[in-house]
Every structure is written in C-alpha cells, then in structure tokens.
Amino acid sequence: MICSLSYAQNSQKDSAYFYFKKAIEFSNNNKHFGAYKNYIKAKNIYVYLNEIDSVAECNLELFELIASQNNLEDNSKPYLDDYYEYALKKNDSLKLLVASNSYASYFWDSDTIELSIKYYKNSLRLTENIKLRKYRVTVYANLAYLFTKTKTDSASYYFKKTLSLYTKEDKNQLFATYINYAVFFQKQNKFEEAIIQLNNAAKIEPTAYKLKYNKILYGKFANCYQEIGYYKKAYEAYEKYNIYRDSLNNTAQNIAISDLDVKYQTAEKDKKILETEAKRLKNRNLLIGSLLFILLAGTIAVLSLKNSKRKRKLAEQDKELETQKNLTLLKEQELTTINAMVDGQEKERKRIAEDLHDNLGSVLATLKLHFENLKMNREKKKINQEMLFDKTEGLIDEAYLKVRSIAHAKNAGVLANQGLLVAIQMMAEKISSADKIQIEVIDFGLDKRLENSLEISVFRITQELITNIIKHANAKNATINISLYDKNLNIIIEDDGLGFDIKKVNLKNGMGISSIKTRVSHLGGTFNVDSTKGKGSSIIIDIPIS
Template sequence: MITKYLKHLIVKLQILFLLICSFSYAQESKLDSAYFYYKKAKQFNHDNKHFNAYNNYIKSLDLYKKLNTEDSIAKCNLEIFELIKSQNNLNKNPKPYLDNYYKFALEKKDSFFLLKALNRYAEYYWNSKNIKQSKSYYFKALELTKSNNLSKYKVSIYGNLAYLHVINYPDTAAYYFKKTLGLKKLMTNNQLVGNYINYSLFLKNQKKYNEAISQLKKAEVITLDKYQLKYNKIIYGKLANCYKEIGDYKKAYKYYEKYNIARDSLNNTEQNIAISELDKKYQTEKKDKENLKLKQVNKEIETKRKQNLQLLFIAIITIVFGTLIYILSFKNSLRKRKLAEQEKEIETQKNLTLLKEQELTTINAMVDGQEKERKRIAEDLHDNLGSVLATLKLHFENLKLNREKQKINQEELFNKTENLIDEAYLKVRRIAHAKNAGVIANQGLLVAVQMMAEKISSADKILIEVVDYGLNKRLENSLEITIFRIIQELTTNIIKHANATKASINISLYDNNLNIIIEDNGKGFKMNALNLNDGMGINSIQTRITHLKGSFNVDSTIGKGSSIIIDIPVA
C-alpha cells in the first residue's frame, strides 16, 4: 500500500514539474511578445502612425505588468506619456503614466530617472501665464544636477527656465539665458551654438539688435562636427535680418548672399542623404526579414531542445523539487507577512516622529524670533532711553535745588527739562515705530528696502542696487513687514559672510505672485554644508516662507557668488 501511495505521489509531482516547466516557457514567450510589441510601437511612432503606436505600447505594458518586470513597465509608461503629450488627437490623459514612472524612480532612488520625471512634469504643467508649478519642478530638477554625474543637465534646465519666463518675465528670462551660457564647459559645440541662436532670437524680439548680432557672431565662428550647413543657414539668415533692422544694408546684403549659398548647399546635401537613407532602409528591411526567419527557426530548435532536457531530468528531481518548493513558498509567505507588518509599523512611527519634529522646529523658530525682538527692544531702551532718563533725573534735582537757592535761571532750566521730556517721548515713539516697522507702515515695503540699501551703500563697502517691477500698490501691512525682515536678514548675511562688493535686490509683483531675487558677487557657499539650526538663519527664513505658502531656492557656487530666489503668492 505504501509503494502504491509513493507511486501515486511521484506521478503527481511529475505532473507538477511539467506544469512548472510549461509555465517557465510561457513566461519566456510572453517576454518575447512584450518586447515585440514595444519595438513595433517605436516603429509606428517613427512613421507618425500614432494610434497604432499607442495600441502596441499598451499591449506591451500589459504583458510586462503580468511578468512584473519593473524596469520595462517604467520604460513603457514614459514612452506612452510622451506619445500622448505630443499628440492632441489621441484624446487621452498622459499624467497617470508619468505618475507611475515617477513612483518607480522614487522606489529605485535613481537620480537620473527622477531627473527625467521632474523635467516631464515641468513640461506637462508648462504655462507661460502661470509659471509657478512648472518652475517648481525645474527647481527640483536643478537640485538633482548638483551631483557631478548629472551636472551637464543644468544646461537644458536653465534654457527651459529662460523660455518659460520669455513672455511675461523678460528680465528673468535674460537672467536664465545668461545662466545657460555661463555653463559652456558642460556643452557640446552644437549645444553652445543652439543656445547662442536662442538668446539672439530673444534679444531680437526685445529689439536689442546689436546684442543679438553679438551673440550670432559668437555662434558663427564655432566649428561643428555635424549640421554645420544647417546652423550656418540659420545664423546667416538671422544676421541679415538684424543688420537690416539697424539700417546696415551692406552687411545685410552680404549675409543674405551667404544665407542663399548655405541654403542651396543644404538642399543638395539633404537630397543625397535622402537617397542614401532610402537605400539603407531597403537593405535594413531585407536583413530584418532574413533575421526574423532565422530567429524563428532557432527558436523552434531551442524549444525542442529544452523540452527534451526537461523530460530527461523529471524522474531525478521530482520528489526533492516538489518538497522544496512547498517548504520554501510557505516560509517565504510567512516571512513576507511579518516584514509587511513590521514595515507598516515603522512607517507609522516615522510619520509621527516627523510631524513632531516639524512642529518643534516651527515653535522654536517662532520663539527664537520673539526672543531676538525682545532683546533688541531691551537694548534700545537701555542705550537710547536710559541715558535720557538719567539726564532728566539730574535736571529735576537741579530744579529742586534751584527753587531754594535760585542760582540758575528757572525758566531756562524748565525749558531744558521740557526738551529732555520731549526727547524721551520721541525715543519711546521711535522704538514703538521700529517695533511695527514704521517705515514700512508709513511708506511701504519698496521704500523701506530702498532706504535700507541706501544706508548700507553709503558706507562705501558694498553697493546694493534695488530693482522693482509691478509694486504700484501696497501689500497687506503684516505681509510687508515679514517680507522686509526676510530681505533684511538675507542682506545682513551678505554683509557678514559673503565678502561681496556688489549685490542686487530684484522685487517684482505679477499675476498675484511676488518674486524676489537677491544676488551677490561674493565668495559663495555650499547649501548642503550649512548648519541650518544656527549661522545665517536660513532655517528661520525657510520656516517663515513656508508659513506664507511660498518657495525658497538657493543657487550658490564657491567663488562665484550666490542667488536666492523667493516666490510668495499674494492674494
């Protein structure tokens, strides 16, 4: 009976092993199919057959999901996002696919994948009228480019930021164009020429023709590995137009001639390339068909070989293999369940700890601010009012003595005493006004910042320039005071720590968004090397800006100064 039972058990395990082998073969077949649909979709997209491309990407994605191949799923999600985003006629929402790709990048903790996702989010939210959301994603991407292996991507991010600001914020656009061209070491010659041309177009639209010509001249002298004729045609055409605008018709004619020569050469070259590509495409298609046929034959041979090999080993490993699978799967299930419970508990504790830490940080920042304000008022009372009151006390004692002895003119002594009382009153009033930022309350944020800059510049140690745009109306008083304190503290940091000779404060209000850019030519610093709990008060400033629902970004390079950009929504 035992022998019969064992035979029955072996038969069952053999069947199980066959099923497992069949499953393995089916998995491999699905993987081939998924890759086939993916490549087919890429070809359809190249041929501008977007509906066919979309359908094949979806088929590939579904198969990769069944196989649980995360890298391939992420790759499909990004391709589908870019396809839908570029085509209005597909009538699909691309964002869920980008969200899935971003989630994958976060789980992988891969900086390059995260950079790609953030740039795509910035493109998705691109809106020249309301740039805030797109701009925030570009700033997040810039943070990632601080690592050496991703620094070259700063070029494209700054270039995109420049285009984002072109329509409504031309000054900021010019700032980012200059930032882009300041990264020449990170660019290829083709990229550098492209950026010179883009900047010249911006300057031409601003009617700054001579500056546009200067940028195009820089591009003209650069030698390129490829597309030289194409770029020459563009450069000569733009130069001709600019010279025409400024009335230099001789040079305009000269560059029109160069433009025509480059255009004719380019047309001949493109025609030859097109003929060569058609021939190449035909030969490639022929080879692909032969390779596909050969691959199918090899696949059939490989399938038969695998089946024979599987049958050879069935009798040897059936019992051991089946038992091990059952034990290992059971243990693995228990271990996964325990790990999931532990991870859930750890995550809950982390969230609670983070919330408490954030609450404590906010409270500490508020208390620290209050303590500083109390200390300042106490010093004002001691240094200014204390001496006046001491003098006033002496005068009252003199009045008392003089009433009896009449050594000094009584009326003169009364007048001096009254003057001291007036002075004490004015000092108390001035301290009260300082407490409520009197200049701001009376004349507004812009005047207060300008007065501060004038006072600092008058010492001839540092020149501070204030540039404003759109501040025709006053903001809410408490908001103006908070913003002034932030600017004041950042300016103090420049004076104390930057060793700068020049600084600028750019304040602009547009479309319910207050933009502040503070720059200096000082020694710069590394943001990640700062102790945020003391020093320059950066943590306190960030806390205040967060409370105002704004954003705070620092761009600093050692030896090249610093730029601090603040955006605050204004109701």
C-alpha cells in the first residue's frame, strides 16, 4: 500500500514537472496563454502535494508572466505576495531580494513611483547582507533612472554610485551607463555635462555590439554639439554616426545571407554523405546476393526491398534539398524586396504632399495655438506678450526650415540624429509650450534605437494622432505612453478631450485614421480606439519588433 502511494505521488510530481517545463516552452515561444494555463496546472498539483518550494517557484513565474502581458486577465500581485510570504518564512535573503526587486518593478508606474523607489532601497539593504555586487549595481542603475523623473540630485548620486561599482571588465555596462548619464543631462539641457559623459564612454571599447554602441555614441555627440552651437564638431560626429549606421545595416544583411548559405552547404554535405552510404550498402548487398542467390532467394528479395526504400529516401532527400534551394532563393529575394520596400517608403515620404501632412501638421497646429493665445491676451495680457511673440516667431522659423528641408532632405530628419524617443519628446515640448495643451511623454525600455524605417513610421503615426487631438479633441492634457518589452512596441495615446461615441463613428472614413490604420497594419501591428463621449479618448497600438 505504501509503495502504491509513493508511486502515485511520484507520478503526480512527474505530471507537475511536465506542465512546468511545458509552460516555460510556451513562454519562450511567446505563447502566453498556453504558458499561463500550464503554470496553473503545475501549481495546483504542487499545492496538493505540499511541495512549497515548487509552489513558490510557480508563483514567481506566474507573477512575471502576467506582469509582462496586457492580455492575460489576472492580477499578478497576489502571486508575488504569496512568494514574498514564502521568502519571509524561509528567511532567505536572496529570495527576499528577488521579491523586493519584483515589487519595485510592479510599482514602476509614475503614479506609484515612490513605492518602487522604496522597494529598490530595501533591495540595497538586502544586497549588503548577501554582498552580491551584480544585484547591487543593477538596483543602483534602476534608482538612477527612477530619480530622473522625481529628484535630479538623487539621480546624479545614484548614477555615480552605479559607475563606482563597475570594474574594468564591465566594459559594456560602463559604456551604457555613461550614455544614460549623458541622456539624463541632455533632458536638463546641460549639454556640456552630457558631452563629458559621452567622452567617458568614448574611452571605453565595448566587447560586444561595437557598431551599435558607437552609432548611439556619435549620434548623441552630434546632437549635443549642435545644441551648443559647435556645428563643425556636430558635423564630424554625424559623419561618424553615418559610417557606423551603414556598417551596422550591411553587417546585419550579410549575416542573414551567410546563415542561408551555411544551411544550403550543410544540406549539400548531408546529401553527399547519404549518396556515399547508399552506394556502399548497394555494393555490399549485390555481393551478398551474388554469393547466396540460389540458397537465399528470399533474402535477396528482402534486401532488394530495403534497397528500394533507401532509393526512395534518397529521392525524398533530393526533393528536400531542392526545397531548401528554393527557400534560400526566396529568402534572398525577400531581403532584396524588404530593402527595396524600405527605400520606396523613404522616397515616398519625401514627396511634398506627404511631408506637408506629416511633418508640418503639428508645427502649424502649434503655431495656431500660439496665435490664439496672442489674440486672447491682446487685451487681458495675462501672459508675457513678448515671450509669446518670441515663441510664435520661433515656430514660424521652424515651419520655414521644414518647408526648405522638404526640397533638400536626404535622410529622415530629426530621427536620423536623435531617435524615436527624443523626437517624440521634442514634439511634445514644443506643443506644450503654447500653453493650450500639455503633453506628457512616458517611456519604458527604449534604451536603444530601433530600425530606422520603423522609427520614422512610428514617429509619423504619433505625430498625426497628436495633430488630430489638437484639431478635434479640445483637450487640456494628453499622454504619450511608449514602451518596448519582450519584442513588442506598445504606444498608448490618451487625452481628456470631448471624446466621441465610437459606435456612431465610421473609423474607415477620414484620411487621418484610415491612413494610420493602414500604416500600422503594414507594420504587422494592431490598432484599437477606446473613447467615451465627454471622457476623452485612448488609442492603443501594438507593433511586433523582429
């Protein structure tokens, strides 16, 4: 009876382990619903068996899975709470540290940022107990980022603490931290201090992703030098940026083609091995058949049948090889088609009508807001008239420069130097400066550049949606929430304007929405609108990043 019970328990453990491993496999393949269901099945069995360590592991995996996804209708926090209680009972400093860091990431949002900072500080206390430099430096880096949104003095302190913990071997981390420190100073318009940090990064030679890192570095250099009027240095930095960008693009394409060549050559070798083996077996069978023809006629028939099967296998291998050749050619054609499509998109965007709609729309809308302010304050003079005139004149100059650039531009404009996030932030600052609508930009995970044509498409889509808010929503506030997580770019644009009854509006009509939906669909993404009359609107866009 005892043996029977032990066997049943082992069988259940095997089932739970099977579900757990299957959940990990689903998660690695971005099949999140399958992963969630299998984690739940594994956890239920472990609960029944009172395997508390395994239950805790399932709780932690469920928290991380649900917290990273928007389409799983479950609250992630109870799973983390259960894991935290388990870590407390175990009095395990490392598990408590994992729980504290997970709480910090859960409260990462701007509304609960103070809670996130509290848990990261608790993580620092725990790292002192277990003396893990790797965890400690990661916590310092996260605190530095969070304090950039609240207390700049504290952010600078934690950046310095992060840098002090790196060793000479941590070249990639040092390089990235100096770049982030420079971006922190850029956002405060302290471009000279940003250049100091960029120079520190330039002294380090990364051990990986050299082309990508140097492309980012010289892009930042060009922007900072331009802002302080050092145009010669800005031009030199921009030239280096172009060199690294072109090298990076060429390397990526050559790697893709090289991989296809390797697969083709491997298939050729496999075919030759099979042919040689088949010839050897055929000769052996013929020799045996000639010696035993009279006595072993039945054996000869069997061997002939086996030989026929091998021939069919060779024929199937030939067919598979031909298919592989076709796939190789298709992949090469696909690469050529993709490059041609990207070039065609860029040329099309240089057409005057498209640029007038996408590039000048937001500037002219902002300019209109400034003129309305001038009209309203002409008598009341609640706002400094001289300042309004200066801002309006600046926008007119900018509009002129954009019109001029349409005729002469040979690249993607603001995105070529600064990237998607900085371009969106600059757009939001310019529009907000008109004092008619305040636009906040919230970002997460955009610590590296995306592919150039994708950045341009996303910026144009965002720019057109903000222009629509200015023209039609009569909103006071708007938010652009852009995040990159697990190879998925998520953009949420919200406003507190008039809103509309989505059931009574045909979204297929109108050039703006129809055009945006077409662009998002072309990028393989999804586009959703959520609006209630009198309560504002939300636009949600999800674009997969390959």
